Amino acid sequence: xxxxxxxxxxxxxxxxxxxxxxxxxxxxxxxNGFLDYTRISPENSGDIVYNRARPASPLKIFFLPxxxxxxxxxxxxxxxxxxxxxxxxxxxxxxxxxxYLDEKFFDGIYFERRMNTxxxxxxxxxxxxxxxxxxxxxxxxxxxxxxINLSADNEYFYLHTCSEKxxxxxxxxIAEHNIAHTVTSLPSSVxxxxxxxxxxxxxxxxxxxxxxxxxxxxxxxxxNAWYRYSSRCVSCGACxxxxxxxxxxxxxxxxxxxxxxxxxxxxxxxxxxxxxxxxPLKELGSRFRNRYMCKFVWKPERFGTLACTxxxxxxxxxxxxxxxxELIMELA
Amino acid sequence: xxxxxxxxxxxxxxKVVKASLEEVIxxxxxxxxxxxxxxxxxxxxxxxxxxxxxxxxxxxPFTPSSSPQVSDRLEITIMKTGYVTEKFHSLKxxxxxxxxxxxxxxxPVEKFLGKEILILGGGCGLAPIRSLLYALEHVSEHLKKxxxxxxxxxxxxxxxxxxxxRLNSLDKFEAYRTVDKPEPGWDESVGxxxxxxxxxxxxxxxxxxxxxxxxxxxxxxxxxLLEMGYSDDQIYLSMEKNxxxxxxxxxxCMMGDYFVCKDGPVFTYDExxxxxDIWK
Numbered sequence: 374x375x376x377x378x379x380x381x382x383x384x385x386x387x388x389x390x391x392x393x394x395x396x397x398x399x400x401x402x403x404x405n406g407f408l409d410y411t412r413i414s415p416e417n418s419g420d421i422v423y424n425r426a427r428p429a430s431p432l433k434i435f436f437l438p439x440x441x442x443x444x445x446x447x448x449x450x451x452x453x454x455x456x457x458x459x460x461x462x463x464x465x466x467x468x469x470x471x472x473y474l475d476e477k478f479f480d481g482i483y484f485e486r487r488m489n490t491x492x493x494x495x496x497x498x499x500x501x502x503x504x505x506x507x508x509x510x511x512x513x514x515x516x517x518x519x520x521i522n523l524s525a526d527n528e529y530f531y532l533h534t535c536s537e538k539x540x541x542x543x544x545x546x547i548a549e550h551n552i553a554h555t556v557t558s559l560p561s562s563v564x565x566x567x568x569x570x571x572x573x574x575x576x577x578x579x580x581x582x583x584x585x586x587x588x589x590x591x592x593x594x595x596x597n598a599w600y601r602y603s604s605r606c607v608s609c610g611a612c613x614x615x616x617x618x619x620x621x622x623x624x625x626x627x628x629x630x631x632x633x634x635x636x637x638x639x640x641x642x643x644x645x646x647x648x649x650x651x652x653p654l655k656e657l658g659s660r661f662r663n664r665y666m667c668k669f670v671w672k673p674e675r676f677g678t679l680a681c682t683x684x685x686x687x688x689x690x691x692x693x694x695x696x697x698x699e700l701i702m703e704l705a
Numbered sequence: 706x707x708x709x710x711x712x713x714x715x716x717x718x719x720k721v722v723k724a725s726l727e728e729v730i731x732x733x734x735x736x737x738x739x740x741x742x743x744x745x746x747x748x749x750x751x752x753x754x755x756x757x758x759x760x761x762x763x764x765x766p767f768t769p770s771s772s773p774q775v776s777d778r779l780e781i782t783i784m785k786t787g788y789v790t791e792k793f794h795s796l797k798x799x800x801x802x803x804x805x806x807x808x809x810x811x812x813p814v815e816k817f818l819g820k821e822i823l824i825l826g827g828g829c830g831l832a833p834i835r836s837l838l839y840a841l842e843h844v845s846e847h848l849k850k851x852x853x854x855x856x857x858x859x860x861x862x863x864x865x866x867x868x869x870x871r872l873n874s875l876d877k878f879e880a881y882r883t884v885d886k887p888e889p890g891w892d893e894s895v896g897x898x899x900x901x902x903x904x905x906x907x908x909x910x911x912x913x914x915x916x917x918x919x920x921x922x923x924x925x926x927x928x929x930l931l932e933m934g935y936s937d938d939q940i941y942l943s944m945e946k947n948x949x950x951x952x953x954x955x956x957x958c959m960m961g962d963y964f965v966c967k968d969g970p971v972f973t974y975d976e977x978x979x980x981x982d983i984w985k
Contacts, residue, residue: 478952481716482717620954621956621957624950626762626764627761630760639959646947647946648765648787651920653982667959
């Protein structure tokens with residue numbers, strides 16, 4: 374753990390292509406202006422986009438698919454390798470792990486997916502306008518939580534192992550090819566890129582309060598902001614679907630006592646409605662507020678971790694143009 | 706994620722235990738009790754709930770109404786109120802159902818020992834209470850007194866009719882009923898459930914109160930108990946919400962930072978009084 378390997382850009386490209394024979398490899402590839410995870414093969418391993426801000430899909434989709442039979446899970450033939458996950462998403466996994474790997478009610482399917490995946494995150498050198506990880510003390514690069522973190526300069530990729538699984542992966546799949554060499558530290562070219570991205574984000578988010586201050590503002594806001602902002606909301610649930618930490622789901626029954634777990638959200642009407650008709654989140658405004666309370670107050674209080682990692686996807690995804698950051702700044 | 710975690714032999718938390726329906730008891734026009742025989746012994750603590758699945762149709766949470774001392778037979782009392790409950794009402798003996806659980810935190814009976822227990826129930830809320838009463842009967846030598854106050858809309862809506870005479874025949878137990886709308890022949894109280902509380906002779910200092918019923922009764926019952934002098938932490942409430950997964954993950958039953966399915970459904974009023982909209 375904590376080893377740094379250097380590998381040439383060309384060798385890495387070739388290596389990622391060959392991995393697809395024994396793994397399902399996913400990495401961000403740009404299509405029609407959208408960056409999203411794509412299945413990687415020798416043919417497209419050169420198209421992987423590194424070190425740019427988050428792919429459209431959050432990392433959670435690999436561990437909590439939109440729809441999954443949880444009583445008869447499909448047998449996965451190959452293990453997964455995910456390349457290029459941004460640090461905001463890696464940070465989000467902490468909360469998912471706390472919920473799904475709870476001591477008393479351990480979700481074995483989630484666990485298996487986590488164990489069968491090698492997670493290779495990558496630094497963000499280019500950021501999106503809505504990125505604001507630093508506001509919540511998340512750096513635009515990972516140093517833990519992933520198995521390996523990938524940094525790049527013009528000549529090399531640098532692989533920083535952050536877990537024993539990461540070490541094993543390097544030993545089993547890279548060492549034998551004699552393509553990677555250990556180095557003592559990341560070069561200044563990488564540190565400069567990291568610093569530059571961090572500075573950009575700090576400048577951009579200078580007016581945005583940190584997570585504790587945000588929690589206070591959200592908690593103390595009575596009624597107004599939620600109802601005003603939600604008047605534009607159409608309850609489409611996009612903000613939750615693309616959120617790296619939103620995990621709520623619906624259990625659907627199928628014959629033979631099979632159960633299908635399907636991604637759900639508190640933004641949908643009737644999310645909390647009971648058969649008798651009571652519905653604590655009946656009002657659009659109360660559903661809207663619920664999401665903010667959950668992200669900034671309840672989940673952090675309950676699990677001692679962030680529930681918004683500042684990826685900014687919810688801002689980009691909102692078809693009504695509601696900006697979570699504008700709202701938080703207005704709550705001052 | 707810690708890599709030391711190597712649990713692969715875990716029980717699938719979404720899989721059911723099968724149980725066959727032995728008998729359907731009609732308690733009232735809207736309420737029936739399903740008597741189930743689980744395929745293996747099924748133990749629970751009173752007040753904990755289960756998820757009951759009708760194969761391919763749906764699943765819903767219920768707190769068993771039977772004695773926690775019995776593990777080969779489980780009684781679930783269900784009010785017909787929505788799609789799944791209507792289907793449960795139409796079942797015939799022999800049907801195979803699915804059970805998950807038990808889940809949540811039930812009644813802390815050990816904390817009730819040595820005390821006078823005032824129980825306020827309404828409508829189908831008497832279901833979890835009946836299970837509690839069985840549990841209390843089991844430890845009655847360590848209790849001072851148990852008073853049950855139960856309200857329903859009409860005399861025909863009263864459930865567990867034989868229960869009241871039986872409780873009144875037991876040492877230390879008293880049971881009272883009231884209805885909103887009396888019918889000819891009704892000689893017990895008339896009015897909402899809280900009217901019965903005024904008639905009780907109880908030493909509040911050495912007492913706990915338990916409330917289970919429809920939200921409006923829970924609210925006014927709690928307010929009445931507070932007015933009588935009960936403190937916030939002496940009042941135990943069954944905060945039944947949309948407990949869907951039962952295992953603290955799906956989010957449907959979140960009430961503030963509580964997962965009702967894991968942290969409840971039984972809460973003291975003290976634990977939840979700051980949360981907005983708890984009675985909805």
